[in-house]
Amino acid sequence: MADLNPPWALLAELTHACPLHCPYCSNPLELVRRGAELRAEEWGRVFREAAALGVVQAHLSGGEPLLRPDLEEIAAAARDAGVYTQLVTSGLGLTSARLDALAANGVESVQLSVQDAARAGSDLIAGTRSFDAKVEAAAVIRASGLPFGLNVVLHRRNLDHVAELIDLAVAWGAERIELANTQFYGWALRNRAALLPDRAQLTRAQEIVRRRAEELRGRLEIFWVLPDYFEGTPKPCMGGWGSRSLTVAPDGKALPCPAAYALPEPKPPNVRDHSLDWIWRHSEIFNAYRGTAWMPSPCRTCPQRETDFGGCRCQALALTGDASRTDPACSLSPDHHLITDALTSAPSTDYTYRSPGRLARVGGERDDAP
Numbered sequence: 048m049a050d051l052n053p054p055w056a057l058l059a060e061l062t063h064a065c066p067l068h069c070p071y072c073s074n075p076l077e078l079v080r081r082g083a084e085l086r087a088e089e090w091g092r093v094f095r096e097a098a099a100l101g102v103v104q105a106h107l108s109g110g111e112p113l114l115r116p117d118l119e120e121i122a123a124a125a126r127d128a129g130v131y132t133q134l135v136t137s138g139l140g141l142t143s144a145r146l147d148a149l150a151a152n153g154v155e156s157v158q159l160s161v162q163d164a165a166r167a168g169s170d171l172i173a174g175t176r177s178f179d180a181k182v183e184a185a186a187v188i189r190a191s192g193l194p195f196g197l198n199v200v201l202h203r204r205n206l207d208h209v210a211e212l213i214d215l216a217v218a219w220g221a222e223r224i225e226l227a228n229t230q231f232y233g234w235a236l237r238n239r240a241a242l243l244p245d246r247a248q249l250t251r252a253q254e255i256v257r258r259r260a261e262e263l264r265g266r267l268e269i270f271w272v273l274p275d276y277f278e279g280t281p282k283p284c285m286g287g288w289g290s291r292s293l294t295v296a297p298d299g300k301a302l303p304c305p306a307a308y309a310l311p312e313p314k315p316p317n318v319r320d321h322s323l324d325w326i327w328r329h330s331e332i333f334n335a336y337r338g339t340a341w342m343p344s345p346c347r348t349c350p351q352r353e354t355d356f357g358g359c360r361c362q363a364l365a366l367t368g369d370a371s372r373t374d375p376a377c378s379l380s381p382d383h384h385l386i387t388d389a390l391t392s393a394p395s396t397d398y399t400y401r402s403p404g405r406l407a408r409v410g411g412e413r414d415d416a417p
C-alpha cells in the first residue's frame with residue numbers, strides 16, 4: 048500500500064434533507080433520516096482525520112447544508128483542521144446574516160445551484176418555487192465578496208438554454224459556472240427517459256459553450272462536464288475509484304463517491320467505527336476497484352485502462368447489476384446496447400421528484416403545484 052496517494056478532497060454530505068425535489072438528485076433513493084446524521088463534533092473529528100490524511104478541501108453539501116442549525120460549528124471545525132471549505136447550496140435560506148456568520152466561521156467560497164435560466168423552468172425542475180430565492184441568494188453571495196460559482200445540471204429540458212444560463216452567471220456576478228450534463232444513476236436513472244437529451248441538442252449546446260468560453264475568457268470560467276452516453280467513451284469517474292477523493296454520507300458512511308451508497312457490497316465502513324486513515328487505506332470498499340487488477344475483459348488489456356479506469360462503477364452497477372463490469376458507456380463493453388437502446392427510446396413526459404408522490408408533466412404545469 049506504499050504507493051497509495053492521499054485523497055485531496057472530501058465531500059461532506061451534512062444532511063439529505065432539502066427544500067428542493069430535483070428529479071436528478073445525486074442523493075440515494077433511500078434518504079438518511081435527520082436523527083441518524085453525524086453531530087457537529089463527529090464532523091470535527093472527520094475533518095481533523097481528513098486533514099491528517101492529506102485532504103485540503105471540503106465541500107459542505109447535502110441535501111441542503113443550510114438546514115443544519117449547527118453549520119457554523121461544522122464549518123469552524125473544518126477551518127480549525129486547516130481544510131478549505133466550500134458551501135454547496137440551493138440558496139434557499141441564505142440570508143446575508145447567515146452567510147456573514149458562515150464566512151466568520153471559515154466558509155471560503157460558495158457554489159449555488161440553479162435549475163434553469165428562467166423562473167418557470169427552474170421551479171418546475173426543482174419541484175417547488177425557488178428561483179426568486181436563488182436570485183436573492185446570488186445577490187447575498189456577490190455582496191459577501193466570497194468566490195462564487197454557479198452549478199447547473201443539464202438535461203433535455205434546459206440544454207437549449209445554455210446561452211441564457213451563461214448570461215445568468217454573468218448577470219449574477221459569478222466567477223465560474225459548472226454545466227454538468229446529467230449522470231444517470233439513482234434518481235436521474237429513474238427519470239432518464241425525461242432527462243436524456245438528444246444528440247442535436249447536445250451538439251448545439253457544446254458549440255455555444257465553446258464560443259461563449261472564448262468570448263468570456265478572463266471574466267467567467269465555464270466548466271463543461273461531458274456526457275458519457277453519446278461518444279462511446281466512459282468518463283474517468285472520480286478520477287479513479289478511491290484515488291483522489293472521498294465522500295462521507297450524513298449517517299457517517301464513508302464512500303468513494305456519493306452514488307456508491309447504493310452499492311450492496313462491499314458494505315461501506317462508518318466514520319463512527321473506523322478512522323478515515325484506516326477507511327482510505329484498508330477498507331474493502333475503497334480497495335474494491337482501485338488500480339487495474341479488478342478489471343474484467345475488455346478493460347484488462349485495453350490501452351485506455353489507466354486513463355478512464357474502466358469508467359463508472361456506479362453506472363455499471365445501475366445498468367447491469369454488477370459494479371465490476373465494464374461501464375456500459377464504453378463502446379467496447381458487452382453491455383453497450385443498454386446505452387444505445389436508451390438513446391433510441393421515446394422520451395417520457397413525466398418526472399418522479401425525489402420526494403415520493405410528486406409527478407410533473409414536462410411542458411405543462413406541475414399537477415401538485417405548491
Ligand code: SF4
Nearest residue numbers: 346349351352357377
Ligand atoms: Fe475504458 Fe475499459 Fe472501455 Fe478500455 S474497455 S475504453 S478501459 S472502459
Ligand code: FES
Nearest residue numbers: 284304359360361
Ligand atoms: Fe460512483 Fe462513478 S458515480 S464510480
